[in-house]
Amino acid sequence: MLTATQRIRVEWAHCDPAGIFxxxxxxxxxxSGTHALLQAAGFxxxxxxxxxxxxxxxxxxxxxxxxxxxxxxxxxxxxTSRVERFGNTSFVVAxxxxxxxxxxxxxxxxxxxxxxxxxxxxxxKLLARAMPEEVRAMLSVEKTVDVTV
Amino acid sequence: MLTATQRIRVEWAHCDPAGIFxxxxxxxxxxSGTHALLQAAGFxxxxxxxxxxxxxxxxxxxxxxxxxxxxxxxxxxxxTSRVERFGNTSFVVAxxxxxxxxxxxxxxxxxxxxxxxxxxxxxxKLLARAMPEEVRAMLSVEKTVDVTV
Amino acid sequence: MLTATQRIRVEWAHCDPAGIFxxxxxxxxxxSGTHALLQAAGFxxxxxxxxxxxxxxxxxxxxxxxxxxxxxxxxxxxxTSRVERFGNTSFVVAxxxxxxxxxxxxxxxxxxxxxxxxxxxxxxKLLARAMPEEVRAMLSVEKTVDVTV
Amino acid sequence: MLTATQRIRVEWAHCDPAGIFxxxxxxxxxxSGTHALLQAAGFxxxxxxxxxxxxxxxxxxxxxxxxxxxxxxxxxxxxTSRVERFGNTSFVVAxxxxxxxxxxxxxxxxxxxxxxxxxxxxxxKLLARAMPEEVRAMLSVEKTVDVTV
Numbered sequence: 001m002l003t004a005t006q007r008i009r010v011e012w013a014h015c016d017p018a019g020i021f022x023x024x025x026x027x028x029x030x031x032s033g034t035h036a037l038l039q040a041a042g043f044x045x046x047x048x049x050x051x052x053x054x055x056x057x058x059x060x061x062x063x064x065x066x067x068x069x070x071x072x073x074x075x076x077x078x079x080t081s082r083v084e085r086f087g088n089t090s091f092v093v094a095x096x097x098x099x100x101x102x103x104x105x106x107x108x109x110x111x112x113x114x115x116x117x118x119x120x121x122x123x124x125k126l127l128a129r130a131m132p133e134e135v136r137a138m139l140s141v142e143k144t145v146d147v148t149v
Numbered sequence: 150m151l152t153a154t155q156r157i158r159v160e161w162a163h164c165d166p167a168g169i170f171x172x173x174x175x176x177x178x179x180x181s182g183t184h185a186l187l188q189a190a191g192f193x194x195x196x197x198x199x200x201x202x203x204x205x206x207x208x209x210x211x212x213x214x215x216x217x218x219x220x221x222x223x224x225x226x227x228x229t230s231r232v233e234r235f236g237n238t239s240f241v242v243a244x245x246x247x248x249x250x251x252x253x254x255x256x257x258x259x260x261x262x263x264x265x266x267x268x269x270x271x272x273x274k275l276l277a278r279a280m281p282e283e284v285r286a287m288l289s290v291e292k293t294v295d296v297t298v
Numbered sequence: 299m300l301t302a303t304q305r306i307r308v309e310w311a312h313c314d315p316a317g318i319f320x321x322x323x324x325x326x327x328x329x330s331g332t333h334a335l336l337q338a339a340g341f342x343x344x345x346x347x348x349x350x351x352x353x354x355x356x357x358x359x360x361x362x363x364x365x366x367x368x369x370x371x372x373x374x375x376x377x378t379s380r381v382e383r384f385g386n387t388s389f390v391v392a393x394x395x396x397x398x399x400x401x402x403x404x405x406x407x408x409x410x411x412x413x414x415x416x417x418x419x420x421x422x423k424l425l426a427r428a429m430p431e432e433v434r435a436m437l438s439v440e441k442t443v444d445v446t447v
Numbered sequence: 448m449l450t451a452t453q454r455i456r457v458e459w460a461h462c463d464p465a466g467i468f469x470x471x472x473x474x475x476x477x478x479s480g481t482h483a484l485l486q487a488a489g490f491x492x493x494x495x496x497x498x499x500x501x502x503x504x505x506x507x508x509x510x511x512x513x514x515x516x517x518x519x520x521x522x523x524x525x526x527t528s529r530v531e532r533f534g535n536t537s538f539v540v541a542x543x544x545x546x547x548x549x550x551x552x553x554x555x556x557x558x559x560x561x562x563x564x565x566x567x568x569x570x571x572k573l574l575a576r577a578m579p580e581e582v583r584a585m586l587s588v589e590k591t592v593d594v595t596v
Contacts, residue, residue: 009596012314012482013322013475017195017371019315023209024180027173028460035459039521046166046520060172064213070275073315073493074486076596126219149456149523149595158447161333162326165459166466166520173460177311184310188372195371222344222464223337225447298307298374298446315493321507322474329471344464358470362511368573424517 001082003144004037010075021071023107027063030095030109033081034058036147037093041138056116056126061090065109075099077106083139089128090114150231152293153186159224170220172256176212179244179258182230183207185296186242190287205265205275210239214258224248226255232288238277239263299380301442302335308373319369321405325361328393328407331379332356334445335391339436354414354424359388363407373397375404381437387426388412448529450591451484457522468518470554474510477542477556480528481505483594484540488585503563503573508537512556522546524553530586536575537561 008029016022038045038058048055071077077097084094090112097107114128157178165171187194187207197204220226226246233243239261246256263277306327314320336343336356346353369375375395382392388410395405412426455476463469485492485505495502518524524544531541537559544554561575 007596011475011479013320013478015315016310017313017315017317018198018206018208020208022180022311023212024173024176024311027176028458031171031173031460032458049167057167059167059219060216062213062215063172064211066211067209070208149454156447160326160330161463162329162469162471164464166462166464168464171460177309180311181309298305316496316504316506320478321510322471322478325471325474329469347465355465357465357467357517358514360511360513361470362509364509365507368506 001084002037002041002139002141003080003082004033004040004147005078005080005144006033006036006146006148008077008079010071010073010077012073015073019072021075023065023067026065026067026097026107026109029079029097030063030065030081030093030111031060033079033095034093034111034113037081037083037139040145040147041135041141043135043138054118054120054123056118058091058113059116059126060111060113062112063110065107067107068104069106071099071106084110086131086136089130091131150233151186151190151288151290152229152231153182153189153296154227154229154293155182155185155295155297157226157228159220159222159226161222164222168221170224172214172216175214175216175246175256175258178228178246179212179214179230179242179260180209182228182244183242183260183262186230186232186288189294189296190284190290192284192287203267203269203272205267207262208265208275209260209262211261212258214256216256217253218255220248220255233259235280235285238279240280299382300335300339300437300439301378301380302331302338302445303376303378303442304331304334304444304446306375306377308369308371308375310371313371317370319373321363321365324363324365324395324405324407327377327395328361328363328379328391328409329358331377331393332391332409332411335379335381335437338443338445339433339439341433341436352416352418352421354416356389356411357414357424358409358411360410361408363405365405366402367404369397369404382408384429384434387428389429448531449484449488449586449588450527450529451480451487451594452525452527452591453480453483453593453595455524455526457518457520457524459520462520466519468522470512470514473512473514473544473554473556476526476544477510477512477528477540477558478507480526480542481540481558481560484528484530484586487592487594488582488588490582490585501565501567501570503565505560506563506573507558507560509559510556512554514554515551516553518546518553531557533578533583536577538578 085092093111115131117127119125234241264280266276268274383390413429415425417423532539540558562578564574566572
């Protein structure tokens with residue numbers, strides 16, 4: 001599977017009164033990891049949203065994480081993102097956060113997303129469609145890309 | 150179980166370029182719901198952290214959510230929080246987000262938390278201990294409290 | 299001037315490793331205050347954006363704040379928002395944050411906003427136009443509205 | 448003056464329903480710029496907070512920004528941070544955000560900070576002291592450091 005990695009620094013802004021990384025930010029980083037993965041695959045999500053009036057991107061239908069060790073202000077973590085499973089209309093992106101040479105993750109998580117379209121008859125209604133074969137192929141390439149800014 | 154409810158307004162700041170509520174904010178609201186639940190129970194988390202040097206509050210060890218329908222700018226959602234299960238050292242807080250009279254939730258989620266202490270010999274190490282019986286009793290009262298600001 | 303007030307609770311999520319409210323959140327609350335003010339005035343910003351393809355809302359061109367005293371987790375602050383000055387194409391919204399009966403503000407700030415339109419010939423270009431007279435009148439009513447959720 | 452530069456990518460999470468960068472995040476980035484500047488100078492802010500019980504870091508007393516052009520999802524901006532002025536107890540950090548080869552900034556801002564201490568007799572009281580001469584010297588070195596993660 002195509003794998004995107006990005007280094008992320010824990011900022012003062014990310015830490016809570018206990019002095020440690022505030023967990024909800026991990027979910028933002030998973031979102032960032034998925035966007036970077038699609039871009040690394042060569043799929044232009046925003047361009048597609050602009051050119052196809054009904055395409056709604058890849059809305060999240062579920063997510064989960066397990067937190068193993070805390071991160072502190074100034075720590076740098078590596079987020080590794082790849083598709084773990086392609087369903088009919090959904091797909092699962094797995095994210096792993098590690099630190100330095102320690103392969104034992106700091107945190108791991110999954111996002112369940114769908115390939116979303118607005119119903120032409122009722123634009124407020126979301127339809128989940130199969131991911132196009134070509135996008136699936138782009139995400140299935142065996143390659144690791146560093147997407148750090 | 151003690152149940153805390155709070156109304157939350159979806160702000161411009163919470164919405165993404167797709168015009169809908171950006172999901173990671175839900176995890177922040179679950180955190181808020183748990184803090185409000187502890188306060189409604191009469192447990193002073195921050196006071197306890199200040200008075201007991203080794204107490205680290207209730208660190209999150211895992212969380213998950215399912216998203217059913219989008220929220221839009223200006224929507225008001227009701228977050229309902231209660232403990233769903235007490236384990237030996239962990240406990241699960243369940244959160245449900247609804248809108249208006251529709252009991253079908255917009256989103257649901259769980260937080261798995263522990264009663265955390267620093268190891269006196271190695272303060273960077275987190276020990277999970279059993280929640281004190283009295284706190285468990287406070288959280289088990291059959292009552293619903295509106296904790297909206 | 300029309301004045302919108304809202305109570306806001308300082309959440310765990312808002313506080314930094316120094317244990318105090320992290321200031322950038324104030325700028326988010328000013329944004330919330332302005333949106334609530336427009337709504338209290340009876341102006342439907344999002345409806346207008348949806349119905350007038352070129353209208354871009356009220357983009358921020360500058361902002362500033364002074365911070366007098368820290369806020370802590372659990373504190374409740376009152377944000378009071380009103381237009382302070384109408385310019386030709388810009389207007390200034392003043393926000394004041396107080397606590398309890400103490401009229402001495404915790405923080406004060408200003409937002410400079412314009413009434414924004416996309417250039418029909420180049421949609422990436424922002425044009426600042428005069429705020430419609432009727433909106434100006436709506437914002438000039440002498441009334442205070444509690445917009446707390 | 449010592450100058451810290453960091454590349455920052457505009458994430459989906461940073462953008463609002465107008466599809467553009469939500470301005471309050473700039474204030475978070477200025478905070479990050481100041482922390483990175485102190486670290487680039489060789490001053491260990493968090494270590495100092497831990498080792499000196501009364502030291503409170505560099506609390507913000509005021510901040511302001513002007514926004515010239517919008518940023519969009521996927522844009523990369525360069526944040527350039529340096530001390531602009533040393534006062535008696537306060538100092539001003541100036542931040543400039545640019546894009547690509549265009550030296551015309553996207554946004555500019557200032558933070559006014561103090562060298563903060565708790566009053567030993569009343570820890571809730573903040574005292575502003577003069578920045579130590581050696582830190583001032585460290586921040587005055589003529590050098591530019593890339594602090595991108």
